[in-house]
Amino acid sequence: MLRGFYIVTYGLGIYNLNLVLGFITPQVDPELEEGPELPTKSDQEFKPFVRRLPEFKFWWSSIKSLWIGMAMTLFTMFDVPVFWPILLLYWLLLFTVTMKRQIKHMIKYRYLPFTTGKKKYASPGGKKEAGAAN
Template identity: 50%
Template sequence: MDFEDSQRESSSFDIYKHKIEVQYRLFLDYVTPHIIPRWIAAYLLMLIFMGRIVWAEGWYIVCYTWAIFLLNMFLKFLTPKFDPSIEQDIENDNIESGVGKMDENDEEFKPFIRRLPEFKFWMKTVSSTSIAILCSFFSVFDIPVFWPILVAYFIILFLLTMRRQIQHMLKYKYIPFDFGKMKYGSK
């Protein structure tokens, strides 16, 4: 009887877990096409976290770690999946080996494909912010630091990495955003 009871409990747990996974997937399928409301919700969650940090006057290490993680995700969002510098090196090797280079009129269209897609960027932003909020309720993560140094270091890190990223975008002539790009289709 004990084995059968434990088997029933295990199977009921699996059924409950499966129901939660299905509901979670349905929620994600529902919110996927709604880009602007998703990001508004993410920004509100970020404001709640920042308000929590300011109000509690602590957990600066958690906030700094969260900000570094978001900066890393933002850089992945801005970079192309296929790095143009590597493609240019391959093209230069082909020219040196005698394989002819295509002229500018023969170049094929290469769409901008992100290393980190927008939806995954949103998902990681929401999950990391939720984890950061949760961590801000445990005193073990409230390590005493002089927060102005962390802010200054983050600003310097942000400026240096964005400068390098913008230089890379200008050098290889790619734009990760579609603002002002021509849209094709019926009116």
């Protein structure tokens, strides 16, 4: 709406990308083999996914960064004239390369930092029971 402040927006994008990476990365890197292992489907014991950046700190830091970014738009010294499509393309390239590396790491060590809901079990005979809810 303000038509400007592209550097502020770019900085917010980079900072929030860094927060997302901390949120989806395990606290202990499995390549170093220190500490507890990440849970896999073959494990019988439940091992929770411990994040490098806890969820509350992730959201709190994101909200603070947005408020700081909004406050920066009140001062004209942060309205640096730049050609915004270059910043956008560079950020998209940075996002793509970073997430590709992170997703490869997730696939290599077989961890998923997000839950997909409660596990559903079938009855022993494989058929639904008459009184069971869907």
